[in-house]
Amino acid sequence: MTRTSHQQPGKRHQQPAKRATILDVAAAAGVSRQTVTRAMNNMAGISAATRERVQGIAAELGYSPSRFAKGLVQGARVSVGLAIPDLTNPYFPAFASSVVEAATQRSWNVVVDDYGHGTATALDAVERLAPQVDALIGYLGSHAAQAQSLMGRRPLVSLDYPAGQAAGRISFDYHHAARLALDYLVHSGRTRIAFLDSDQGGPAASRGTAVAAVADQLGITLIRRAAGPSAPAARAAVLDLVTGQDAPDALLVFNDLMAAGALKALQEAGLSVPRDCAVIGMDGIPLGELTSPELTTLSLDLRSVGRAAVGLVEGLLSGGVAAGTEQSALVLRHELVHRESA
Amino acid sequence: MTRTSHQQPGKRHQQPAKRATILDVAAAAGVSRQTVTRAMNNMAGISAATRERVQGIAAELGYSPSRFAKGLVQGARVSVGLAIPDLTNPYFPAFASSVVEAATQRSWNVVVDDYGHGTATALDAVERLAPQVDALIGYLGSHAAQAQSLMGRRPLVSLDYPAGQAAGRISFDYHHAARLALDYLVHSGRTRIAFLDSDQGGPAASRGTAVAAVADQLGITLIRRAAGPSAPAARAAVLDLVTGQDAPDALLVFNDLMAAGALKALQEAGLSVPRDCAVIGMDGIPLGELTSPELTTLSLDLRSVGRAAVGLVEGLLSGGVAAGTEQSALVLRHELVHRESA
DNA sequence: TACTGCATCGTGAACGTTCACGGAGTTGTT
DNA sequence: AACAACTCCGTGAACGTTCACGATGCAGTA
Structure with missing residues (x-):
């Protein structure tokens, strides 16, 4: 009579199907947690036979490891929030694209929040994002200070707003x-x-x-x-x-x-x-x-803006650059591109 | 002589600053974990005085709760991955925007991966995303099947590719x-x-x-x-x-x-x-x-596409709609909008 | 035989938080 | 004086995974 093996009868329509845990797989395979871990992560110290058997059973049970448990014990992989006002203004996806690219190179995740819908403000986005990320990049305007306090000591890179006590700042001349x-x-x-x-x-x-x-x-x-x-x-x-x-x-x-x-x-x-x-x-x-x-x-150069933002986050995260210093405040310049309209 | 209170001297330039834990705050404030929890989450059963004092100390130590520990014990808030080929093609941000909006309404997170850079393929994006999310939405083309196997039993909504055994499918007539x-x-x-x-x-x-x-x-x-x-x-x-x-x-x-x-x-x-x-x-x-x-x-109607995709994920997640059935395969239609070019 | 080495597998502990409960102190009521 | 009710706070347990280490079995070697 194990805890996970049956549902309370007659409850909701069909429960969100309590996810299988590593112990369920271990029990079903007649092995220990650690062996399942070894099988799932392709680690050494396990025979090919059991590895495949365990993987088969895991697939059968629809097991996928909890990212929370994993993150807790392994130390997180970085995930950075991106707060932008409006994805339908082509400027922001162009910028977002470069952030995503730079983040992917470091195998970071990017969590995007677009606060343009309805009457939401940048602060709403930051509130949603703050508990979920290790760092934040965003067009926050005058909310930069409050955003930083929501992020505590974690890196915050605020764009296009030279004032405010964001840890990192990127502004334009x-x-x-x-x-x-x-x-x-x-x-x-x-x-x-x-x-x-x-x-x-x-x-x-x-x-x-x-x-x-x-x-x-x-x-x-x-x-x-x-x-x-x-x-x-x-x-x-x-x-x-x-x-x-x-x-x-x-x-x-x-x-x-x-x-x-x-x-x-x-x-x-x-x-x-x-x-x-x-x-x-x-x-x-x-x-x-x-x-x-x-x-x-x-x-x-939008790609360089994204690169700069992610680079700043990396510096702040590693302690290489100190928050609120000159090193953490970048100023970028526009250049005039001549086409037909002028 | 507590474990967290001092750094090994003479190591790296400045360590990534081992994050403060709830115990550090509790110790510094002379209270218990639970009291810190109550203070941070604005729960009842704590005096205003200690609440503020604890919050102050937390801010001072730069404490922010681990999303992993929190997620582990509380049961995750849903986060859905979005895999798109190219953010610089205006179609995709328009779509992404509607996904983000629909997700935000449900207080879900959206993790975006753009696999357009370099020689990456949709599968690379899915591999990066799969361990981090509870569900996946994406333009996966012929990789839909492999993507589903990476996601295991978790919902996958594949767009614009009617074949393949994705749990959910949205295609166009x-x-x-x-x-x-x-x-x-x-x-x-x-x-x-x-x-x-x-x-x-x-x-x-x-x-x-x-x-x-x-x-x-x-x-x-x-x-x-x-x-x-x-x-x-x-x-x-x-x-x-x-x-x-x-x-x-x-x-x-x-x-x-x-x-x-x-x-x-x-x-x-x-x-x-x-x-x-x-x-x-x-x-x-x-x-x-x-x-x-x-x-x-x-x-x-791009907004309805995003809504449909997120709705499908919700259905699959709750078990309301079964994977791979007719209910989980939507077909949307274009309409002709007359402007000047024809 | 006894010992060493290797391959395979299992067990306690730890990660950082919340939940459920229980205890102490104060105030009020009979 | 006794008891109840309430406010405030603390303690074990649990979430699901990995890490460090130990245990077992079997082959090879002295």
């Missing part, structure tokens, strides 16, 4: 990016330059302020406009902007997705790009090569 | 899709219809054979062509196709990403879409609204 774009536009003879910002405040705001500051330095009176960070929202905003009086002859846009929407709007308004209005996007996602005209953009 | 597209093209007066296939064989081949079969039924002589499943590859192939003699006046394309490449090629060749050549894509990703002309496509 928006002054540099803005200078590249505005310099180019001015030298192309553009005089009425507009910046289409995202209306999500927080970390994003740094793009707007950087562009404004550089414009100031260059003596440009910048036309500013904001919209939701999606293509349709950008489309509507730009349509409104260019059909008004004093329409811009150049458009610098918060990100490539919105820039694609802007292209649509300009086309809809009967304007020719880049003749009537130049457009420069930001971030350099592959989408930019598929629009027409193809998108000139401030490009980021 | 490509005959229906092909009929929708070809019917429409024929009724629009198109006479030289081409199908641009992916050159990755396997499961994908079913699209090609379905289109060919329906074309046969309709008495159409189909022009067939294949290219790598990326925009640039499609672009090159289409450029070659339309500049040859007997150029098609309609193009049905394996997926939307390739269709976007096809649009580029047609534009490059000086052809007007849809006047000179109609283009119909497949899968209905958001990208289709950003090309110009906007892409007419055989659209799939």
Whole structure:
């Protein structure tokens, strides 16, 4: 009358089928735990005959070892959380892809949480992720500090938000990016330059302020406009902007997705790009090569961003780089990729 | 002289900092394990004073509970693996997003593996994922059977590959899709219809054979062509196709990403879409609204695909639906979304 | 025979947490 | 004074696996 061998009768429809344990396999095979372990993990010290027999019985019982028990005794394999706002914005999968690649190389796991659905915030994602992972990478904006406290001493790499006491930080030199774009536009003879910002405040705001500051330095009176960070929202905003009086002859846009929407709007308004209005996007996602005209953009090497983030986590995890120091705060730069739209 | 309270001196640079355990916190606070548990999990039966004191000490020691020990005793929270070929193809993040959303609603975790890098195959991803998850969802193609054996009795939902003995299967009615597209093209007066296939064989081949079969039924002589499943590859192939003699006046394309490449090629060749050549894509990703002309496509409700996959996993996990039965094999249908390109 | 070596297998302990229970102290009621 | 009820806290046991070590049997060797 063993504990596992029968169900209480007449309970639910069909129980989640209490998983077979190593002891069940051992009993069924008439051997000990350790022998089952040896068989399952292809260890030495077991005859080929019993190995196959045990493996057969294990398969028959549908046994698969508990990752918890295994992790508990062996010391975990690293698993890193990835918190991103919106998988449907092509920027984030492009970034996620590079994180997954870098993580896979180290045989780490990546647990993804997308907090874009409903009214969820970055903090919700971190709360879900924190108990499950050894480290966290994410676009957390102003929640970075609270996120770090949820993670305790475990590494947290916060992107695009230079403030906050995250252990690791990766941010972007928006002054540099803005200078590249505005310099180019001015030298192309553009005089009425507009910046289409995202209306999500927080970390994003740094793009707007950087562009404004550089414009100031260059003596440009910048036309500013904001919209939701999606293509349709950008489309509507730009349509409104260019059909008004004093329409811009150049458009610098918060990100490539919105820039694609802007292209649509300009086309809809009967304007020719880049003749009537130049457009420069930001971030350099592959989408930019598929629009027409193809998108000139401030490009980021996204694969290097993912690599950097994972590398930072590795450094923090091993103690090689200390949290909150200069070593743990990376600043990456955009470069201007010339295509057709400017 | 407790075991955890000091490091062996003069070892590595700075050890991975043997994580503090609940006993360390208990000792430091002068209380028992259970009291620490009560403090950390905000349980009843503890005074506010000690709770805060213990929490403070825990934070100070950088203590965070082991997810393994917790999972072992509490019975795991479900975590499901997601194996996809390529996060940089916009189809997959769109799908992944819906899986993550459906999983989050059930407070499940999603562990993502992208096997597109290097020469990895779906099986590599499954091997990495299998020991870490309770269920698996993925585009596995012909590896579905081996994947199921790696997963043992745990639920496996295989997409877009109707054969194979995966516990759950979601496939698409490509005959229906092909009929929708070809019917429409024929009724629009198109006479030289081409199908641009992916050159990755396997499961994908079913699209090609379905289109060919329906074309046969309709008495159409189909022009067939294949290219790598990326925009640039499609672009090159289409450029070659339309500049040859007997150029098609309609193009049905394996997926939307390739269709976007096809649009580029047609534009490059000086052809007007849809006047000179109609283009119909497949899968209905958001990208289709950003090309110009906007892409007419055989659209799939991607959110419902993710929901279906997660729902299937839930059914299999609870025993509500039996593996390998009709109940566990879903077939979804595309619908034709008319935009500008056809 | 006795001992050594090897191949095969089994047994206690440990990993870090929660659960179920039990004990001590305080307050209130009769 | 006695008992109950409640608050707060601690102790064994259990979760499922691997690790370190010991036990057994058999072949070969002195």
